Amino acid sequence: MKNKRLVGIVLIVCFLLIIPLLAILFTKEVNWNLADFVVAGVLLLGTGLICELVMRKVKKTYHRIILCTVILAALLLIWTELAVGLFGTPFAGT
Template identity: 40%
Template sequence: MNAPLPRAAAVVGAITLLLLLVPAMAMQFSGDFNWGPGDFAAAGGLLFGAGMAYVITSRRVRTAKHRVLVAMGVLLVLCVVWAELAVGLFD
């Protein structure tokens, strides 16, 4: 049984915050990471949006195979958008 959508959103939000702790901690120990508030907001929006897109879309499909395909599609779109924002892939 699927969790209610607000609970799923809370889980996705918690995972997003945990993932954002990685660059936040890396900034404390290395000068290679120099993220500002806008970078964290953009990354958080992308991660949360991708997670919610997966949750909502995966509820519509019935088989595990289709859920894997949905996950791969969401991950592909996330990676392309992230790369475009990071280095301007399509410039």
């Protein structure tokens, strides 16, 4: 199989999205709707694909680590903003 990492990225995203789906079934604390799953899927898949692009195009290991760390930090900041409104943007969660 030529694109093992791509398949791995998609499988990891699916697994991560199954976690809140299962939580919805067992508790009222998790209140996600379809839009939440779509946004989470796009964020996770986009982050994975951008990191994959970095891994393919950037030659130096040190630069790969730095770029992927920055990408993951951006994901965490965006996710936090959407969840709890860290910066108070109009997209902030409640």
